[in-house]
Amino acid sequence: MELIKRARQSQWYGVGLLLIVTALVWLVFKAMCPSTFGDPDQLLTYLQTGLIYAVGGCGLYFIVVMGLWDFSIGSVLVLSCLMAIGFSQSMGILGLIVAPILCGALLGAANGLAYIKLRIPSLIVTVGLSLIYESLSVFASGWSGTRLGDAYKMFGSYPWNLILAVLAFALCTFILKYTKLGTYVNAIGANEATAKNMGVNVDKYKFLAFVLCSTFVGIMAILYIGYGTAQTPMTGMLSQSLNFKPLMGTFFGLAFKKYGHPVAAIIIGEFIISMMFAGFVALGMPVTINNVVTGATLLAIICITTKRVKGAVVK
Amino acid sequence: MNISRRNFVKYAGLMGGAAGMGSLVGCSGSGSGSSSDSSASSGSKIKIGVSIWSSTDALGKLSVDIIQKAADILGVEVTTVDQGHVSEQVTASVETLCAAGCNGIVICNSADSEMTSAINTCNDNGVYLAQFYRMISKDASPDVYSLAEASKYFVGSVHEDEVGNGEKLIELLTADNADAYKGLTKGARNIKLEAWTVGDATFQLRWKGYQSGVSTWNSANPSDPVTLSDPVYANTSSSEGANVTQQFYNTDPKMDALIVAGGGGDPLVGSVGQLANMGLTGTIRVASTDFLDDLKDQLQTGGMYCESGGHFCDPLYSFLMVYAACKGNSDFMPSAGSYGKEILFPYVYVSSVSEYEDYEKYFVDEAPYTDDEISKLAAMSFDDLDKSATSLSIEDVKTRHA
Numbered sequence: 273m274e275l276i277k278r279a280r281q282s283q284w285y286g287v288g289l290l291l292i293v294t295a296l297v298w299l300v301f302k303a304m305c306p307s308t309f310g311d312p313d314q315l316l317t318y319l320q321t322g323l324i325y326a327v328g329g330c331g332l333y334f335i336v337v338m339g340l341w342d343f344s345i346g347s348v349l350v351l352s353c354l355m356a357i358g359f360s361q362s363m364g365i366l367g368l369i370v371a372p373i374l375c376g377a378l379l380g381a382a383n384g385l386a387y388i389k390l391r392i393p394s395l396i397v398t399v400g401l402s403l404i405y406e407s408l409s410v411f412a413s414g415w416s417g418t419r420l421g422d423a424y425k426m427f428g429s430y431p432w433n434l435i436l437a438v439l440a441f442a443l444c445t446f447i448l449k450y451t452k453l454g455t456y457v458n459a460i461g462a463n464e465a466t467a468k469n470m471g472v473n474v475d476k477y478k479f480l481a482f483v484l485c486s487t488f489v490g491i492m493a494i495l496y497i498g499y500g501t502a503q504t505p506m507t508g509m510l511s512q513s514l515n516f517k518p519l520m521g522t523f524f525g526l527a528f529k530k531y532g533h534p535v536a537a538i539i540i541g542e543f544i545i546s547m548m549f550a551g552f553v554a555l556g557m558p559v560t561i562n563n564v565v566t567g568a569t570l571l572a573i574i575c576i577t578t579k580r581v582k583g584a585v586v587k
Numbered sequence: 588m589n590i591s592r593r594n595f596v597k598y599a600g601l602m603g604g605a606a607g608m609g610s611l612v613g614c615s616g617s618g619s620g621s622s623s624d625s626s627a628s629s630g631s632k633i634k635i636g637v638s639i640w641s642s643t644d645a646l647g648k649l650s651v652d653i654i655q656k657a658a659d660i661l662g663v664e665v666t667t668v669d670q671g672h673v674s675e676q677v678t679a680s681v682e683t684l685c686a687a688g689c690n691g692i693v694i695c696n697s698a699d700s701e702m703t704s705a706i707n708t709c710n711d712n713g714v715y716l717a718q719f720y721r722m723i724s725k726d727a728s729p730d731v732y733s734l735a736e737a738s739k740y741f742v743g744s745v746h747e748d749e750v751g752n753g754e755k756l757i758e759l760l761t762a763d764n765a766d767a768y769k770g771l772t773k774g775a776r777n778i779k780l781e782a783w784t785v786g787d788a789t790f791q792l793r794w795k796g797y798q799s800g801v802s803t804w805n806s807a808n809p810s811d812p813v814t815l816s817d818p819v820y821a822n823t824s825s826s827e828g829a830n831v832t833q834q835f836y837n838t839d840p841k842m843d844a845l846i847v848a849g850g851g852g853d854p855l856v857g858s859v860g861q862l863a864n865m866g867l868t869g870t871i872r873v874a875s876t877d878f879l880d881d882l883k884d885q886l887q888t889g890g891m892y893c894e895s896g897g898h899f900c901d902p903l904y905s906f907l908m909v910y911a912a913c914k915g916n917s918d919f920m921p922s923a924g925s926y927g928k929e930i931l932f933p934y935v936y937v938s939s940v941s942e943y944e945d946y947e948k949y950f951v952d953e954a955p956y957t958d959d960e961i962s963k964l965a966a967m968s969f970d971d972l973d974k975s976a977t978s979l980s981i982e983d984v985k986t987r988h989a
Contacts, residue, residue: 324826425860428829499829500824500860
């Protein structure tokens with residue numbers, strides 16, 4: 273009991289909890305399919321997809337922690353992937369890296385500007401803008417094509433995907449812990465009115481959060497296109513389906529924010545989701561069962577680890 | 588202005604009553620209920636709507652382009668709506684196209700159930716309707732089939748023999764082939780199946796074909812059985828295709844074939860790319876439907892083993908059937924009591940570089956139909972049109988364009 277009490281006071285308690293959950297999930301699937309799941313080299317493959325969505329989840333964290341939404345990240349991802357494809361053909365590796373990040377930053381700036389100037393809910397603004405970005409992706413694909421050249425797929429596998437992802441995680445951690453932006457996004461999320469009264473330029477930091485979110489999605493696009501190697505433009509709001517995997521990681525970050533290590537929580541959360549998918553493939557389970565159990569597990573983890581106050585207003 | 592609760596309820600009731608009375612009067616006054624005669628008069632331009640999953644992916648773009656080519660030749664206005672094979676959006680697309688004043692619609696739906704509202708909407712608006720790449724299943728959806736039979740506006744369906752397609756791909760995968768890429772000469776026995784969207788009508792039929800093909804092989808070769816995995820769904824994303832393929836191999840390194848059932852091309856690209864990343868190109872036979880842009884390279888390097896495709900002229904025939912109905916051609920005008928016209932469109936099967944080079948020459952570099960040929964198709968009777976469609980092949984185009 274004393275040990276648990278001291279553990280609870282540790283700043284790594286939240287991460288420790290998640291690691292225990294990870295181990296438990298691994299154990300369950302390993303027990304059910306000992307020869308086809310969970311070997312060390314297989315764990316690395318689970319991490320590979322988890323890293324991609326964790327980078328996106330880090331970007332989305334800046335938005336969601338303030339109580340906002342950004343449902344344009346799917347369309348930003350598609351357009352950034354197409355920019356990566358197009359500019360890699362003319363500028364090589366430089367184009368592959370810079371173009372999607374710049375594209376993400378610009379689209380994030382557009383999101384932020386629209387949100388601040390229009391004064392309508394972020395969900396509506398970003399959904400509306402995602403339709404425009406989807407249309408832009410159609411034009412972009414006419415110029416860039418939809419397939420990444422073989423020479424530029426290095427970010428789809430180790431070690432380059434890990435290097436880029438770790439740099440992204442480090443950047444996110446640095447911003448959240450050591451910059452004014454990080455402090456203020458948390459403050460605005462905690463109590464916007466108080467933050468404003470204390471002199472925080474709320475509009476400015478919301479704008480910057482949108483820019484950061486889509487910039488991280490641009491980084492995610494480098495990993496995403498390197499792994500998948502093709503991206504067809506999506507229209508008719510089909511890109512919305514790409515929003516949810518990074519968002520699930522963000523939810524882990526949000527739930528474990530109070531323990532002080534949201535980035536670690538996002539990474540571990542995405543790894544758990546990726547591991548569960550692989551486990552269900554190993555079991556030969558239909559995808560519908562996969563989705564049900566993944567959703568239920570997400571809810572269970574959040575419920576167990578979040579202190580719910582009886583009678584509190586939950587939005 | 589402040590309105591008391593009592594007055595609010597009173598006024599709302601009055602307005603509701605008035606609206607109800609008005610709609611009753613309107614309905615009883617409209618007679619037959621059909622709002623327009625959809626066949627175009629000699630002076631007005633025919634407008635045909637296209638309801639498709641995506642007009643921008645590989646197959647979608649080819650489909651829309653061939654329809655647009657025919658429309659330009661025939662002086663038809665075309666409007667396209669992307670519905671992503673989302674049921675609600677499929678339904679909405681037909682309503683949108685009818686509201687936009689289309690005389691006819693060609694549709695690639697996802698599930699048969701969507702055709703109920705599509706047919707009803709077209710009946711109500713007097714708009715001719717035909718399917719491409721799809722046909723309503725009489726066995727699986729008898730109610731929808733009956734509705735199509737009863738409709739005076741459902742022209743028919745152009746579709747592929749997807750079950751036959753599945754069987755053919757299994758036949759190609761399981762057979763030894765001494766001429767294949769060096770690591771792929773032995774027939775496959777442990778086949779993994781990657782699908783795209785749960786419940787998709789086309790996939791269900793192809794899956795039936797794959798299972799039938801496996802069953803046929805196992806009956807003939809009980810001591811050398813083939814296994815086919817249950818499908819894992821990769822949606823339409825290359826990244827998910829790559830992940831599914833990776834997990835297939837992780838869980839069963841003995842797999843010797845992968846079928847990527849469809850999904851617009853991206854999942855196949857992701858899967859082939861992932862096999863390359865894992866150093867498995869040329870060791871696992873990969874089969875799919877809908878030709879890749881770089882199929883020739885993939886066949887040369889062992890990235891792909893065989894593929895069916897080249898059926899992008901299917902929508903052209905559906906378009907021509909609706910066009911003929913809109914022009915008042917009695918051979919195509921639907922009659923209540925019969926399903927309408929059905930064209931079984933052939934796939935092109937490619938499993939070697941030389942076969943693909945032929946396909947490329949006659950279907951990609953040049954269009955399989957010239958402008959004159961399309962004009963002639965538009966004037967044909969249904970029997971001649973059907974014959975033209977079912978005989979389309981590389982050899983057919985070679986003969987016509989020799």
